[in-house]
Amino acid sequence: MDMSTIHVCGGNTLCGEVDIQGSKNAALPVMAASLLIKGKTVLKNCPVITDVEHMQKLLEAVGCMITKSGRTMEIDASDICATSFPTEHANVMRSSVVLIGALLGRMGEISICYPGGCVIGKRPIDFHLDILGQMGVEFSEENGCIAARAGKSENRKVMLPFPSVGATENAILYAAASGCAYQISGCAREPEIIELCEFLNRSGARIAGAGTSVITIIGVKKLSEICYRIMPDRIVAGTYLLAGVMTRGLVVLNQAPCDYLSGVFEVLGEMGADLAIAKDWVCLNGENANRSVRYIKTEVYPGFPTDMQSMFMAALSISQGCSILEETIFENRFQVVDELKKMGADIHVIGRRAMVCGVKKLRGTVVEAKELRGGAALLLAGLSADGDTYIKNDVFIRRGYENIVRDLKLLGAKIEEE
Numbered sequence: 001m002d003m004s005t006i007h008v009c010g011g012n013t014l015c016g017e018v019d020i021q022g023s024k025n026a027a028l029p030v031m032a033a034s035l036l037i038k039g040k041t042v043l044k045n046c047p048v049i050t051d052v053e054h055m056q057k058l059l060e061a062v063g064c065m066i067t068k069s070g071r072t073m074e075i076d077a078s079d080i081c082a083t084s085f086p087t088e089h090a091n092v093m094r095s096s097v098v099l100i101g102a103l104l105g106r107m108g109e110i111s112i113c114y115p116g117g118c119v120i121g122k123r124p125i126d127f128h129l130d131i132l133g134q135m136g137v138e139f140s141e142e143n144g145c146i147a148a149r150a151g152k153s154e155n156r157k158v159m160l161p162f163p164s165v166g167a168t169e170n171a172i173l174y175a176a177a178s179g180c181a182y183q184i185s186g187c188a189r190e191p192e193i194i195e196l197c198e199f200l201n202r203s204g205a206r207i208a209g210a211g212t213s214v215i216t217i218i219g220v221k222k223l224s225e226i227c228y229r230i231m232p233d234r235i236v237a238g239t240y241l242l243a244g245v246m247t248r249g250l251v252v253l254n255q256a257p258c259d260y261l262s263g264v265f266e267v268l269g270e271m272g273a274d275l276a277i278a279k280d281w282v283c284l285n286g287e288n289a290n291r292s293v294r295y296i297k298t299e300v301y302p303g304f305p306t307d308m309q310s311m312f313m314a315a316l317s318i319s320q321g322c323s324i325l326e327e328t329i330f331e332n333r334f335q336v337v338d339e340l341k342k343m344g345a346d347i348h349v350i351g352r353r354a355m356v357c358g359v360k361k362l363r364g365t366v367v368e369a370k371e372l373r374g375g376a377a378l379l380l381a382g383l384s385a386d387g388d389t390y391i392k393n394d395v396f397i398r399r400g401y402e403n404i405v406r407d408l409k410l411l412g413a414k415i416e417e418e
């Protein structure tokens with residue numbers, strides 16, 4: 001475990017402008033989609049984060065030639081040789097599950113191995129296997145690995161059991177260059193799905209309905225080389241808006257995906273933040289953003305995003321009054337609670353609900369990031385706390401933020417990487 005620590009000296013009111021990086025959750029499936037193109041894909045605005053590095057390694061492991069220069073990535077998938085990912089990458093494979101649909105689409109067969117052969121674990125992939133199965137993929141188990149083979153399916157109409165983001169992406173990736181037509185219902189409607197379909201369509205795919213729950217794909221035989229700019233990251237944008245809220249500051253975000261932030265804007269408004277929203281920038285005045293909210297429930301898009309839940313928890317822990325947060329997507333997303341409590345937060349968890357009662361101030365102490373968004377939440381808490389906060393394990397934060405320390409410094413925070 002990387003033990004580097006972020007040191008935040010709390011109490012500064014943030015004021016300034018920052019550019020929003022490219023989207024992690026858009027970049028990863030688009031990188032996987034490059035496997036379907038027998039030639040070059042150029043991605044612009046590709047975020048420089050460790051999750052993208054992991055995906056790069058997996059693509060290279062199956063034969064892609066990749067060059068990177070800053071935020072531009074060139075992927076040459078002319079010669080794909082392998083139909084499986086080397087086991088040393090099995091751990092990171094979990095977060096790159098969309099490679100299943102993409103590599104199956106390209107090669108017609110793949111084998112998926114997990115350490116200990118455990119597939120149905122903490123982050124199950126049953127929905128992925130279910131939808132691909134409906135589309136004709138045949139699975140068999142061999143020595144703890146799953147062998148998958150593209151088959152003929154009479155099912156042209158298939159349905160997801162739950163609007164899983166990754167499973168929707170896997171189905172799209174599998175179908176896009178299959179030469180067959182599919183209508184997929186029960187799809188996730190996240191902006192990152194729209195982005196993936198936009199990328200594929202510009203490369204010659206025929207996909208309609210992205211952003212709705214029914215997506216129709218007329219599979220083509222061939223996709224062409226393409227240069228594509230990745231959309232800005234809506235969760236990073238939400239993070240920096242909350243930095244403004246927590247320090248009662250004034251924050252301007254440039255290159256912000258405002259169209260996709262309405263659920264977040266709504267709750268910020270409820271908290272008393274003053275927002276000026278343009279197409280691709282937003283200005284937040286957090287001077288009076290000190291109100292609690294009655295109830296927030298995480299939901300599939302367009303509902304309130306689970307990825308923002310722990311950061312709002314941090315912000316609400318210094319608001320006036322009590323708020324209820326309900327987590328309905330991932331049951332283990334309250335790991336940050338104990339760390340926030342160390343900083344003096346008043347939070348009670350009962351099952352999937354947390355009651356957050358605002359305290360006057362949090363106090364700085366040593367805390368530990370346990371996952372990506374919870375880590376960012378602790379950093380936000382540190383910005384507003386009395387004294388110094390040390391956030392250990394910033395390796396989790398670097399999975400999704402290019403350089404959160406640099407960005408918050410730009411906004412006037414006293415923050416260092418140690």
Ligand code: UD1
Binds near residue numbers: 126163
């Ligand atoms: C994606 C995002 C993640 C975000 C999540 C929900 C990426 C890389 N990650 O994750 O940041 O928090 O959407 O917006 O885009 N599930 C199953 N079986 C499956 C698949 C999922 O039970 O086969 C469950 C999950 O455990 C979870 C829920 O379904 O409880 C939603 O998961 P899903 O929408 O698939 O999220 P991801 O695609 O993994």
